[in-house]
Amino acid sequence: MATEFKLPDLGEGVKAAEVSKVLVKPGEVVVVDQNLLEVETDKAATDVPSSVAGTVVEVRVKPGDSVPVGGVLLLIDESTAGAASASGSAAAPPVAATAAAAPEPLAPVATPAARPAPGAAGDPVFAAPSVRKFAREIGVDIKQVVGSGPGGRISSDDVKAFARSHPATAAAGEHRAAPAGELPDFTRWGAVERQRLSNVRRVTAQAMARSWATVPHVTIFDRADITDLEALRNKVKGKAEKLGAKLTITAMMLKLAAGALKVHPTLNASLDLAHNEVVLKRYVHVGVAADTDRGLVVPVVRDVDQKSMLQIAVELGELAAKARAGKLTPDEMQGGSFTVTNLGGLGVGHFTPIVNSPEVAILGLGRATQEPVWVAGGWQPRLLLPLSLSFDHRLVDGADGARFLRWIVEAIEEPLMLVLEG
Amino acid sequence: MADSKRLVVLGSGPGGYAAAFAAADHGLQVTLISDDEHPGGVCLYRGCIPSKALLHVAKLLHEAKMARAWGIDFGTPRIDLDGLRAWKDSVVAKLTGGLGQLAKARRVTYVRGRGKLLDAQHVQVELTAGGQEVLEFDVAILATGSQPLLPGAFPQHPRVMDSTAALTLPDIPERLLVVGGGYIGLELSTAYAALGSHVTVVEAGQEIARGADRDLVDVLAKRLYAICDEILLDTKVLAMQADERGVTVQLAGLDLAEPERRFDKALVAIGRRPNSQGLGLEQTAVELDPQGFVVVDAQRRTAEPSLYAIGDLAGQPMLAHKARFEARVAVAAILGEPSEYDPAAIPAVVFTDPELAWCGLTETEAATRGRDIKVTRFPWAASGRAATIGREDGLTKIIVDTHNERVLGVGIAGPGAGELIAEAVLAVEMGARADDLTMSIHAHPTLSETVMESAEMFAGQSAHFLQRQR
CATH class of the missing domain: 4.10.320.10 (E3-binding domain)
Structure with a gap:
């Protein structure tokens, strides 16, 4: 008599799966734990092992079919399970108690996926x-x-x-x-020197490789007219210094970015694919990439949205000093929800920063240059700041990124935006 | 680079404490976190060790009975349950206390409490003594183990036990139902049957001791059928109710005469699940597979570079000795050594009487994979040593590659199989060939000769067992 082999429970929240491959044919003898199909749920791809031994009578599904949990996949004739099909888990040595027990509520534990042979x-x-x-x-x-x-x-x-x-x-x-x-043997072409990787370098290498490999990056470019912003900066610079703050374009941009993040929360988020969720952060902590003798470190300024530009400037100055002295605590380098990196000091224009995963976006600042701009019927020298925004396309679409970047550009040119919306 | 790394180990079973000790021996600053009084974990407190103490007693009782045939009568044994429990507890206390001493001597900081990760660098500990503590670490090894599976449909009642409860040995029930014919169910069936319980085993699958080759299981089955009232295969528990006086179950199985049965107690041993919940893993990049195991690479590193996972938490097989090996791999990786989890043979042992033990490739797996092998079986009836202990029911088999004559696997059924398998593990790991085993001198008269003789059978005939010519 043929048994209906049904799609087993594949884990919490999984209601259906799509068949990606059928591994057996009618007439084939199968044993317990032998993989019968490969399926894909919205959480993962997984093998479906047989819970019975016997001969496959009929295959009821084909690749591409979507099957609900409990849906019939195959018919297996158990009466033909011979001695050769005496079961045993395919690879795992332990004697797992076959989940005894009853119908649904006492459902058996799925045998953990066998390690690949x-x-x-x-x-x-x-x-x-x-x-x-x-x-x-x-x-x-x-x-x-x-x-x-x-x-x-x-x-x-x-x-x-x-x-x-x-x-x-x-x-x-x-x-x-x-x-x-x-690696080739470089000494074949000349002398080489080998240096040990520093901790910072190793961590950076791992983090960047992980982000580059897992995050589909998109980078978009824009330029903001910061003539007025720069004028303001020069006007209040002295005053700021008395308060112990070095008012930099970076510090000002941090505040503007925080405003943009409040208006565009998907860029202030993380992607939790394991749970099919977006984690929207109710805080705005912005990391600032700092170049030090030891390598790249990213101290985080907390609650940027709730602080004034001057407060941000003071904190940024302190964090930068600590970073240079190698005194940052791990705490001060964690919890960022967005990152700003400024290569302008080194003369760079636009560039393509790598997202500091699990954050989903990073804003790159370049070197501002004086350029002629057509304003109200005439050419005027204006100071233009190159902006590069990289983002994780899994969560942030091109249009979202563009709107975010535009918001920043407009807020610089129209500072009241920050008060109005941010 | 010179300053020592701060390592936190969550869980102090054979994986956790081995990792903590090894790391401390290499100069790391180690904090070991667990809620038991001393290191030891499930294995020492609620698993391997107490169960083996009880199984030793079971074996003694069985041999005392057998001794009548050898001209010795001990009479009917009187079981002092309190005394037995106290002895078992003293074994556990001695071993766990010893681990506590060893931790201290190595300057491992032992923190009693439950740890929960805040992120990939911090763990918050709910201290057993009350209060909280947050620890910062450079690296952490997660070794939180597993727990018995007790689905909600089984009533929560003192008369329905999991393996942890059964090992506390609250009493010796007159009639005991054991749900699950895996190694835990079978070991505890053996122990309780020896102490006097009438045991019924219910297994949903078609066989007990799944994973082992059938010819080995047959050796065990013969004896289990003798000591248990019933072993019901292909039988499911449809429902279970417990009251003050006992447990009622409705069973479903082929040709089952009485589907409703009454027992004094039930033991549910249908599997274990990894303790991956409540660890704060969602605060990190750590990934879980659909069964709840933490996904790790060959160095036992999780998707989060500062976090490693070992033991039951990191996947099958859920065995203490596999955890201990992983501890070594993970610590070496943390120290920057090129380590890898690449065992060729993980011994599996069922400590029933007779014991079952096997490692490497089984005959069943070879058949599934269509692997070209030759299997030789040496029955213990042809072993002098087996005869002198009155146990001629055992079997030793080896699985050899037909082409390169490499020993791929070994299976043993019989008393002491768990000890005998050690040689087999070494043989498989070292890449020994059948003739390496025959050309290593085995002491006479011992059961270990059965390994040598089954290897002899690969090339021709063994001295003591003549195979029929085909």
């Missing part, structure tokens, strides 16, 4: 643990080594011989954290 013939590497460790230490991928021992067993001599004949692959184990890809 090891490579080639599926067997573990034919080498002792100490030899495997040695290979890791000298950066040799032991799976590529051919063993010279009885039956093809790999000895440490085999690993050494491999390393000698493949110098490029044997990189120092320490540097394996660097993005994969084998």
Whole structure:
């Protein structure tokens, strides 16, 4: 008698799945835990293992079908489950208690996904643990080594011989954290010097690689006329200094960005794909990228929206001093919801900053230049500030980004915007 | 770089304490957080250790009974439950207390409480003594383990126990229902049956001890059928009610004479789930798989570079010794050493009587994968040592690659299998071939010879068991 094999419960909140692949055919004998289908839910792609043993009688679904939890996928004739199909989990050694128990409420625990069967013939590497460790230490991928021992067993001599004949692959184990890809032997072309990566450099490398690999970046450019803003800055600069604040364009832009974030909350957010949620932050903490001897650090100014430009300027000055002295606490570098980076001091115009994930946007400031602008029927020298906004296109669409950047440009030219909306 | 990293370890089971100790030995500043009085976790307090103490007693009782056939009569044993419980508790206290001492000697700061991550650098601890503490760390290892699965449909009642409750040994029920024929259910069935309970095992699947090869399980099954009232396969618990005087269950299974049964107590051992909730993981980039396990890479690093996860929390198999190995891998990775989780053989042991133990490839897996292998089986009836202990029911089998003659897996059923499997693990990890085992001298007369003899059978015949020629 054929049993209906149904789509099992795939986890909290999952009501349906789309079939991406059917792994069995009618007439095929299957065993318990053998993967029958690959499906995709809106949370993840996953395998569906069989809960019974027998012969597949009929496949009721095809790739592309959407099936509700509990929907029939296949018919399996259990009476044909022979000795050969005596079950056993495909890869996990433990004797899991088959979830005994009852209908729905006492639903069985899904057997955790079996680890993928090891490579080639599926067997573990034919080498002792100490030899495997040695290979890791000298950066040799032991799976590529051919063993010279009885039956093809790999000895440490085999690993050494491999390393000698493949110098490029044997990189120092320490540097394996660097993005994969084998480095050539640079000494073939001249002398090199190797320096240890600093902690800051390592963290930056990891964070940037992660963001670059996971965040679909879009960068848009604009220019803001900061002639009036600069005039204001020069006028109050002296006054600010008496209060201990160095009023910089960065400090002023922080305030303007905070205003824009209040009006465009999706840029002040994070994406929680694991839960299908957007995390909208009710605070505006802005990180400011700082170039120090030790490398890039990003201290965070808290509650920028609630502070005056002068207050922001004072804090930014203090944080910058701490950053240069290497005195920032981890606390002062966490919790940012948006980042501003200014390369203007180094003469750069537009550029494409990388989003400081899990934030979703970063604003880059370039060097302001005097340019002729057609104003009210005549050319006027105006000071133009290049702005570059990179954002995570998973959450922020091009138009959202454009509106955000436009808001900043207009707020600079029309400072009352900040009071009106921000 | 010279200043020592601050490591926080959440959870102090065999994974957590091993990681904390190893890290402290390498000069890290280690804080170990757990809500028990001492390190040890489920394994020492509520799992491996207390259950093995009880199973030792079960074995003793069984052998005392067997001794009549050997000309010795001990009479009927009297069981002093309080005395037994006190002894079991003293074993646990001694071992966990010892771990506490070792932690102190290594200057590991032991904090009693429950930790919850605030972000990838801070953990907030609800102290057992009251109050809170926030700790900052450079790296943390999450080793919070797992807990018995007790779905809501099973009544919450003192008469319905999970494995933790059963191991406290509150009493010896006259009639005990064990739901789940996995290793936990079978071990506790063995212990309670030896102490005098009439045990009924209900398993929803078609077999007990899933994961082990059938020929090994058959050896165990023979004895389980003798000591249990009933083992009901392919049977589900439809409903369970508990009252002051007992537990009533409705069962559904093929040809079941009485679907409604009454027991004094029930033990539910249908699996365990990882403790990944309530850890504050949502404050970090850590990812979970659909079963709730933390997703880790070969170094046991999570998606958050400062957080590692090991043990039951980090995936199957949920075994203490696998956690301990992962602890070593994670600590080495934190120290910047090239470490990797790449075991060729993780031993699995069911501590019933007889014990089941296996490692590496099983015959069942080989069949599923269509792997070309040769299996040899050495029955203990041909072992001199087995005869001298009156246990000729055992079996040792090895699974060998037909082409390169490498030992891919070993399975053993019989008393002491859990100890015997150690040689097999070494053989598989070292990439031993069948003739490496035959050419290593095994002491006589021991049960370990069965491993050598089954390897001999690969090339031809073993000395003590003549196979029929095909």
